Every structure is written in C-alpha cells, then in structure tokens.
Amino acid sequence: MLKIENLKVSLKETKQQIISNFNLEIKEKEVHFLLGKNGSGKSTLAMTLAGSEKYEITNGIITLNNKIINEMKPYERVSSGLFLSYQMPVSIAGLTFSTLLKHSVNSIRRARNLTPYNAIQFFQKIEEYSKLLEIPKEWLSREVNVGFSGGEKKKMEMLQMLMAEPNISILDEPDSGVDVDAVNIISKAIDYCIEKFNTSFLIITHYEKLFEKIPVSSVHIFNKGEIIKSGNIELAKEITKNGFEKFLK
Amino acid sequence: MTNTKNKISILDLKELNIPEIQSQTIVFINNEYEEKLSSNKLKIINNKSDLISEINNQSNDILHIIFIGTNETDITKNINIKISKNIDQKILITALSKNKSNISTNINFEIYENAKLKTHLAYINDTESNYSININVEHKESKSESIIFAKGIIYKKSTSKINMQVSSPKELTEINGYELHKVLKLDSTAKIISNPNIICGTEQARINHGFSLSGFNNEDIFFLQSRGINTNDCKDILKQAFINEAYNI
Numbered sequence: 001m002l003k004i005e006n007l008k009v010s011l012k013e014t015k016q017q018i019i020s021n022f023n024l025e026i027k028e029k030e031v032h033f034l035l036g037k038n039g040s041g042k043s044t045l046a047m048t049l050a051g052s053e054k055y056e057i058t059n060g061i062i063t064l065n066n067k068i069i070n071e072m073k074p075y076e077r078v079s080s081g082l083f084l085s086y087q088m089p090v091s092i093a094g095l096t097f098s099t100l101l102k103h104s105v106n107s108i109r110r111a112r113n114l115t116p117y118n119a120i121q122f123f124q125k126i127e128e129y130s131k132l133l134e135i136p137k138e139w140l141s142r143e144v145n146v147g148f149s150g151g152e153k154k155k156m157e158m159l160q161m162l163m164a165e166p167n168i169s170i171l172d173e174p175d176s177g178v179d180v181d182a183v184n185i186i187s188k189a190i191d192y193c194i195e196k197f198n199t200s201f202l203i204i205t206h207y208e209k210l211f212e213k214i215p216v217s218s219v220h221i222f223n224k225g226e227i228i229k230s231g232n233i234e235l236a237k238e239i240t241k242n243g244f245e246k247f248l249k
Numbered sequence: 250m251t252n253t254k255n256k257i258s259i260l261d262l263k264e265l266n267i268p269e270i271q272s273q274t275i276v277f278i279n280n281e282y283e284e285k286l287s288s289n290k291l292k293i294i295n296n297k298s299d300l301i302s303e304i305n306n307q308s309n310d311i312l313h314i315i316f317i318g319t320n321e322t323d324i325t326k327n328i329n330i331k332i333s334k335n336i337d338q339k340i341l342i343t344a345l346s347k348n349k350s351n352i353s354t355n356i357n358f359e360i361y362e363n364a365k366l367k368t369h370l371a372y373i374n375d376t377e378s379n380y381s382i383n384i385n386v387e388h389k390e391s392k393s394e395s396i397i398f399a400k401g402i403i404y405k406k407s408t409s410k411i412n413m414q415v416s417s418p419k420e421l422t423e424i425n426g427y428e429l430h431k432v433l434k435l436d437s438t439a440k441i442i443s444n445p446n447i448i449c450g451t452e453q454a455r456i457n458h459g460f461s462l463s464g465f466n467n468e469d470i471f472f473l474q475s476r477g478i479n480t481n482d483c484k485d486i487l488k489q490a491f492i493n494e495a496y497n498i
Contacts, residue, residue: 051475075476094489094492094494094497095487100476104476
C-alpha cells in the first residue's frame with residue numbers, strides 16, 4: 001500500500017530540513033496514528049506525501065501500490081489512490097462545493113479509466129454520503145469553506161474523501177476544533193472507507209478522541225522529523241495521560 | 250411586466266460561463282446590437298451607438314449590459330442611465346474583449362433622491378486586447394446610495410483602463426458610495442490602470458474605494474490539485490470562481 005523509506009524533506013525556499021529520517025509502511029485497511037508535539041513536522045509530512053511544491057524530497061522513496069510517487073503531480077497521486085484531508089482547508093469564494101465535487105470526482109474517474117458520473121449518478125452518490133455525514137443539502141450550493149465552522153469544514157473534507165474512494169487517506173488533525181458529534185461522524189466516514197474501499201489511514205492528531213472510535217493498527221510518536229517510538233493503542237493512552245516528555249528525553 | 254430568464258450560454262466568454270441570472274439583457278456583439286428587453290421599464294431613447302435610459306419603475310429585474318468584441322473590432326459606446334427617485338436598481342455589466350479587439354465605454358449614472366444603484370462589472374481582457382471603461386456615478390439628490398464593484402481577468406499584453414468616479418455636490422446629505430475593483434492578472438505583460446475617483450463636495454457623505462491585484466493563489470491551486478484536478482483545469486475553475494463573485498448581485 002504506502003511505503004516510506006529513509007525520507008528526508010526540506011523547505012524548498014530556505015532549504016531547512018524538516019523531515020530527517022522517516023520510515024513507515026502502511027498495509028491495506030490499517031489505521032496508523034502519528035502523534036507529536038506542535039512543530040514536529042507532522043503537517044509537512046502530510047503535505048509532502050500529497051505532493052506540495054513547497055517541500056523538496058532530498059532523500060528517500062515513497063511507494064504507493066508498488067509505484068514510486070516522488071515525482072508525481074498532486075492530482076496524479078490522487079488518481080493513484082492517495083487522499084489528503086487538510087487541518088485547515090482553504091476557502092474559495094465563487095466556487096460551490098457541488099461544482100468542486102463534480103470536477104474532482106470525474107477528474108479522478110477519468111484518470112482511473114472509469115466512466116465519469118452523469119448528473120444522476122453524481123447526485124445519488126452525494127445524497128448517499130451526505131446522509132451518512134449528516135450534511136444538509138444546501139451546503140453543497142455554498143462556496144467552498146466560506147463561512148463554514150471548523151466542524152462543518154471537516155465534514156465536507158470527509159465528503160470529498162468518500163467521493164475520491166482512496167486507497168490511503170492522510171487525515172491531518174481531523175479532530176481538532178470539532179465537537180464530539182463531529183468526531184463520531186468522522187469515525188463513521190473512516191469506517192465506511194475501510195469497509196467499502198479497503199482504505200488505509202495515516203491519522204495525524206493531538207487528541208485521544210478518535211482512538212476510542214476506530215480500530216488502531218499502530219501508534220507512532222513523531223519528533224524532529226522522525227518516528228522515535230511505535231506501539232499499539234496503549235502507547236496512545238500513555239501519551240494522553242502523561243504527555244510526550246518521557247519519550248523525548 | 251414579464252420576467253425573462255436569460256441563459257447566455259451561447260456566448261463564448263473564453264471558456265467562462267455567465268451564470269444563469271434573472272435579468273433584462275442588452276447585448277452588443279462587435280457592432281451589432283441586440284435588445285432583449287421584456288418590459289417597458291427602460292425607455293430606449295437614442296440610437297444604436299448611444300443608449301439613454303431612464304429607470305422610473307421599481308422592479309426586481311437586473312439590467313444586464315453585455316459587450317463582446319471579437320476579431321480586431323472596435324466598440325465605442327456611451328450609455329447614460331438615470332435612476333429616478335425611490336428606485337432601487339441593480340445593473341450588471343459584462344465585457345469580453347478578445348482577439349485584439351478594443352472596447353471603450355462610458356457609462357454615466359445619475360441618481361436621484363432615496364435611490365440606490367448597485368453596479369457590478371465583470372470583464373475579461375484577452376491577449377493583446379484593450380478594454381476601457383469610465384463609470385461615472387453622479388449623486389444628484391440627497392439620501393442616495395451607489396455601489397460599483399468590478400472584477401476583471403487580464404491576459405497577456407492586454408491593456409485595461411478602469412475609471413470609476415463617484416461625485417456628490419456640497420448641498421447634499423446622507424450620501425453613501427462604495428467603489429471596489431479586483432483584478433486577476435494572468436501575465437506580467439498585462440497592463441492595468443485603475444483610477445478610483447471621488448469628488449465629494451459635501452461633508453455628509455460616506456464614500457469608500459478599494460483595489461486589489463493578484464495572480465493565482467498557489468494554495469488554492471494545490472488544494473484543487475489535491476482533489477484530483479489537473480493544473481490547467483484548476484486555473485479554469487479559479488478564473489470562473491473569481492468572476493462569479495461579480496455575478497452575485
């Protein structure tokens with residue numbers, strides 16, 4: 001599924017190294033949690049995997065479904081099965097969610113050699129997923145993330161994820177700034193993807209809220225651009241109780 | 250009075266679509282003139298080159314004036330519109346200058362007591378074309394309001410001159426005016442001259458103006474790419490989104 005070997009990443013502009021030696025393998029339907037303090041490089045890792053040009057891979061190989069994706073454009077990574085849910089997605093005035101989703105899903109389907117959805121198929125999918133995520137119909141005719149609360153944005157990110165039918169989904173702090181009901185809905189979306197699309201997850205978080213809701217395959221502590229300890233759910237519980245300090249010494 | 254729903258999808262606005270809006274529309278294509286007025290609200294007093302109108306009946310219809318220049322043609326138009334007492338009028342102006350054409354327009358508004366004018370301008374100035382507009386709003390009587398909101402996309406080696414003037418003589422009271430001009434510049438050789446002009450004789454007026462110029466936002470492009478959309482399509486979507494704001498009147 002997703003394999004990251006000896007990854008080193010720098011900021012393109014300043015050449016400052018942020019990811020120093022990152023190794024991780026995620027297999028089908030596995031859910032990995034990446035925990036770390038602010039500024040440890042978690043979001044940089046997510047953006048790099050998604051293909052952001054702000055970052056430069058100076059060493060290492062990222063393999064997705066046995067294909068090296070280091071040089072792939074962001075949209076090619078999506079059609080190859082990788083999805084990124086943002087911590088703080090951008091707002092785009094003048095573009096409705098409905099238009100965005102139509103472009104998104106049909107671009108992905110064309111790239112995967114699948115027939116694009118016609119209007120009826122598209123709205124059927126939207127209706128099914130909106131029901132699952134408790135998204136009111138009128139949100140689809142609103143502009144992308146304009147005037148949405150933190151929780152509403154995260155729900156719409158989940159809708160975009162479901163429409164993309166990913167093999168691997170990277171969720172950058174999906175549970176930050178959201179209430180317990182929204183966390184429940186996010187966990188429903190994760191369960192649905194695992195069940196229907198065999199999706200694997202790399203979930204970046206600070207909180208324990210999600211651990212209790214979904215099956216955890218591995219927990220990793222991330223510091224200064226590398227994984228310093230891996231374990232199971234017990235490791236996550238220990239961090240929740242006592243913090244990171246013990247592991248950073 | 251009959252309202253007409255005009256879907257102007259037949260007009261090729263360089264791959265941009267004019268959203269469906271309820272309006273009465275006047276179209277100038279090169280030097281042809283097409284009038285699609287469905288009511289007696291506007292009195293067309295003059296000939297094809299100059300348009301003089303007096304709006305003295307209240308309706309919810311938007312007046313949409315469209316200028317399209319193609320194939321190296323020159324269009325020069327003078328339009329004078331009088332907004333009578335107590336009238337609340339929305340006016341949309343769309344201008345597309347393409348294939349080295351030149352569009353030059355003077356639009357003069359006179360606003361009378363307790364009248365409100367909201368004018369949105371959407372213009373696209375294609376490669377090596379020229380677009381020039383003078384919008385002159387003259388507050389003739391007290392308690393009147395005017396808004397001019399312009400959005401333009403300018404291409405390689407094009408020149409755009411946008412003059413927006415709001416004036417009110419010294420004896421008037423309770424005057425409100427607002428001018429805003431936003432430009433999406435797609436090439437460094439595109440030239441924009443934007444002149445906001447406020448001539449205010451009275452102390453009892455509140456008139457503001459603003460201007461912004463930018464290219465594509467890289468974060469917006471990356472966000473759309475990370476939804477599976479290729480770079481060219483991302484740019485088309487962002488152009489459409491940018492101009493859509495002008496049609497939200």
